[in-house]
Amino acid sequence: MELLGMYPTWYDPTLGSGWVLGVIAVIHVLASHTSVGAALVFAWLATVAYRRQRPELLEYVRRYGVVLLVFSYVLGSITGPGIWFSATVASPRGISALIHSYVWVWATEWVFFVGEVVGIYALVYLANKVDQKTHLNLVRFFAIASWATMLIIVGILSFMMWPGQPAWYDQGGTLNGFYGPYTFGQVITRTAFMLMCAAVVGGIVASRIADADFRNEMARKLAVLGIVAAVVAFLGLQWTLGTLPEHAREVMAVRLPAWFVTSLWATFGGIIAYFALTFLVPRVLSPWLSVAAAVAVMVFGIWPEETARESMRKPWVAGQYVYSNQVIGRDVPALGVQSDLPALQARGMLASHPFVPEGLRQVTAANQAEAGHALALIYCSNCHNLGASGIRPLGNLTAGMDEAGLAGFISGALATGAMPHMPHMPMSDAEAGALAHFLKR
Ligand code: HEC
Missing domain, CATH: 1.20.1630 (Formate dehydrogenase/DMSO reductase fold)
Structure with a gap:
């Protein structure tokens, strides 16, 4: 891998x-x-x-x-x-x-x-x-x-x-x-x-x-x-x-x-x-x-x-x-630096991040909340507090959406890089679902 x-x-x-x-x-x-x-x-x-x-x-x-x-x-x-x-x-x-x-x-x-x-x-x-x-x-x-x-x-x-x-x-x-x-x-x-x-x-x-x-x-x-x-x-x-x-x-x-x-x-x-x-x-x-x-x-x-x-x-x-969330978002040929985005698009974050526990590399019905937690920490926590207080708390920002709506927002807007104020964060549909599940648990 x-x-x-x-x-x-x-x-x-x-x-x-x-x-x-x-x-x-x-x-x-x-x-x-x-x-x-x-x-x-x-x-x-x-x-x-x-x-x-x-x-x-x-x-x-x-x-x-x-x-x-x-x-x-x-x-x-x-x-x-x-x-x-x-x-x-x-x-x-x-x-x-x-x-x-x-x-x-x-x-x-x-x-x-x-x-x-x-x-x-x-x-x-x-x-x-x-x-x-x-x-x-x-x-x-x-x-x-x-x-x-x-x-x-x-x-x-x-x-x-x-x-x-x-x-x-x-x-x-x-x-x-x-x-x-x-x-x-x-x-x-x-x-x-x-x-x-x-x-x-x-x-x-x-x-x-x-x-x-x-x-x-x-x-x-x-x-x-x-x-x-x-x-x-x-x-x-x-x-x-x-x-x-x-x-x-x-x-x-x-x-x-x-x-x-x-x-x-x-x-x-x-x-x-x-x-x-x-x-x-x-x-x-x-x-x-x-x-x-x-x-x-x-x-x-x-x-x-x-x-x-x-x-x-x-x-x-x-x-x-x-x-901000440490993903390299573009090539820098002068430094020999390559964008992480193609790899993330192909495999998702859980399979690509070296510090994700082995049991979370594939999203399953049993590990959904935990896998979503890992994704939120890696992808979002640099800019958002995961609870309902602190900086840009995701608890509040997602309050108006239900789990399915949030999963749609994540795979439609965040995973495609459509929001200029947020990074491009490629995720598989299973990952988007797990993240939404964690945030709405
Ligand atoms: C580089 C910083 C950054 C990262 C990383 C980031 N966001 Fe955001 N996010 C923002 C900013 C800035 C806003 C605008 C609202 C604000 O400033 O309070 C925002 C807003 C939102 C909103 C409200 C809708 C909107 O567009 O205003 C949601 C939902 C959201 N983020 C979810 C996430 C999720 C889920 C992740 C991780 C997968 C994430 N964000 C990662 C910076 C970030």
């Missing part, structure tokens, strides 16, 4: 694997974005401090650096590998696709990342111990290394959405995959967004400055930075959305909730209002207010943004050839 190269399925019945990954990623994004944005802010402040001989600005940079070390770097270093672990079990073939195309790019990113870590330590612990010019160079080195890590990761994230050039499928080539119209929009949007995160988190450090005049000056500087960065991020986002493939826009229209655009505007308005307040009345900047603002950015800014980005590329998880 010929088996496909599939892995066991990780199913989390309460949150769903996607959300587990999402929660880890949102914390990581706040930590990493703040750090990259702060690195750029440090380079600016250190240059001003050096030119105008203002040691208090350098002291601010050093204290902010300590906060980054304790929070961003600890949280970032825990959640970074956390993303790797959870993504690897949630989507082994998606990660495999990225590694096969980008292992050297990732290695390059690691070099910059190591530079970044060395940079932040040097910046904090060598302040006032080396001469000013050397310190300034260290701060600039930290900024360049930090921004470079972001640039590289964004190229890989863009590829996950859509390979840069269509020629990539036939010719391969790292740069064909890496550089697409979507890459540059995202670089600008993220850079601006990072500066905004740095301005919000920088408020926590600024609120603790003892000298009132200097504290107000920093509050205002950060407010101006925050407003400019938020506007650029917002415009950058519009541009990025304009470069998306038609397919992504269709999927977005189906998947994003109706309130999404309103909430985007509300978040943008809230950010501008917050910075306007701290600019006009800088003394209101307190540790609590700025911590609350940072949490709000995470909950109302990063979470919707990351989930929208994840949503747009569905039903694919990587390069528009690996489906």
Whole structure:
């Protein structure tokens, strides 16, 4: 029997694997974005401090650096590998696709990342111990290394959405995959967004400055930075959305909730209002207010943004050839990758998946519910909760259909790949019947 190269399925019945990954990623994004944005802010402040001989600005940079070390770097270093672990079990073939195309790019990113870590330590612990010019160079080195890590990761994230050039499928080539119209929009949007995160988190450090005049000056500087960065991020986002493939826009229209655009505007308005307040009345900047603002950015800014980005590329998880449920949905001649669909059409999933128990390979009257359960886990659980709660619960989505109607929907629409927001999921009639039986048991 010929088996496909599939892995066991990780199913989390309460949150769903996607959300587990999402929660880890949102914390990581706040930590990493703040750090990259702060690195750029440090380079600016250190240059001003050096030119105008203002040691208090350098002291601010050093204290902010300590906060980054304790929070961003600890949280970032825990959640970074956390993303790797959870993504690897949630989507082994998606990660495999990225590694096969980008292992050297990732290695390059690691070099910059190591530079970044060395940079932040040097910046904090060598302040006032080396001469000013050397310190300034260290701060600039930290900024360049930090921004470079972001640039590289964004190229890989863009590829996950859509390979840069269509020629990539036939010719391969790292740069064909890496550089697409979507890459540059995202670089600008993220850079601006990072500066905004740095301005919000920088408020926590600024609120603790003892000298009132200097504290107000920093509050205002950060407010101006925050407003400019938020506007650029917002415009950058519009541009990025304009470069998306038609397919992504269709999927977005189906998947994003109706309130999404309103909430985007509300978040943008809230950010501008917050910075306007701290600019006009800088003394209101307190540790609590700025911590609350940072949490709000995470909950109302990063979470919707990351989930929208994840949503747009569905039903694919990587390069528009690996489906979210790990099935390879198209040939990639450049990599020698072949679509799984013909094999699935010929034999069905139960006979093709290496981790299906032997007793379930053929659907029988006795094993119908169990075989249906296996199919639901393999084919559907990446996007749907199998019960009546959680993400897109199949219990609710199928509530209006009886078992025969559902079996018809599965073999008519899902098994033929007729729904653009769901993968093409070939199944024999017996498998469709078993799946419907399980879902309606
Ligand atoms: C790539 C993710 C993905 C996979 C895998 C997936 N679905 Fe869906 N499914 C969706 C989305 C998105 C919707 C739209 C509804 C929503 O967003 O709440 C949906 C909707 C549905 C609906 C409601 C009808 C409709 O078209 O809106 C049913 C029924 C359904 N899915 C069944 C299944 C079954 C059964 C499987 C497994 C054989 C499956 N889906 C696999 C993403 C997926």
